[in-house]
Amino acid sequence: xxxxxxxxxxxxxxxxxxxxxxxxxxxxxxxxxxxxxxxxxxxxxxxxxxxxxxxxxxxxxxxxxxxxxxxxxxxxxxxxxxxxxxxxxxxxxxxxxxxxxxxxxxxxxxxxxxxxxxxxxxxxxxxxxxxxxxxxxxxxxxxxxxxxxxxxxxxxxxxxxxxxxx
Numbered sequence: 001x002x003x004x005x006x007x008x009x010x011x012x013x014x015x016x017x018x019x020x021x022x023x024x025x026x027x028x029x030x031x032x033x034x035x036x037x038x039x040x041x042x043x044x045x046x047x048x049x050x051x052x053x054x055x056x057x058x059x060x061x062x063x064x065x066x067x068x069x070x071x072x073x074x075x076x077x078x079x080x081x082x083x084x085x086x087x088x089x090x091x092x093x094x095x096x097x098x099x100x101x102x103x104x105x106x107x108x109x110x111x112x113x114x115x116x117x118x119x120x121x122x123x124x125x126x127x128x129x130x131x132x133x134x135x136x137x138x139x140x141x142x143x144x145x146x147x148x149x150x151x152x153x154x155x156x157x158x159x160x161x162x163x164x165x166x
Contacts, residue, residue: 037130
């Protein structure tokens with residue numbers, strides 16, 4: 001089944017972190033790379049003033065995998081932890097890597113802290129823009145319109161496509 005992940009980094013060598021996270025996701029058995037967006041530099045959203053000057057990179061990675069979302073949630077937490085993320089009460093604190101599950105096929109999940117599709121994906125240009133690059137015509141469960149249409153209706157934070165390869 002197709003799975004879309006949102007990747008973000010705002011600590012340290014953010015480009016290297018993005019590359020390493022992609023490699024780790026793709027290293028699991030029976031995972032097939034399908035698509036990836038360009039890397040986008042984005043304005044911070046919801047961060048404390050002391051973090052407002054950090055560079056944020058965001059992207060979307062799409063894979064095929066037979067494994068369920070719950071297995072992927074555990075894997076993603078392991079990857080984040082191995083890359084130096086330490087979860088705190090500040091959900092928007094800087095971190096070397098943040099990986100969210102955007103969608104898992106056409107599944108709707110709300111169980112054990114896992115919500116799929118991601119509950120705020122359509123409100124975040126730093127997610128919608130890279131998703132539109134790889135799946136413009138996708139309609140996620142509950143969205144009612146394509147990713148491209150959602151992007152056209154968004155205002156707010158800026159996203160800038162970078163020339164970094166990953």
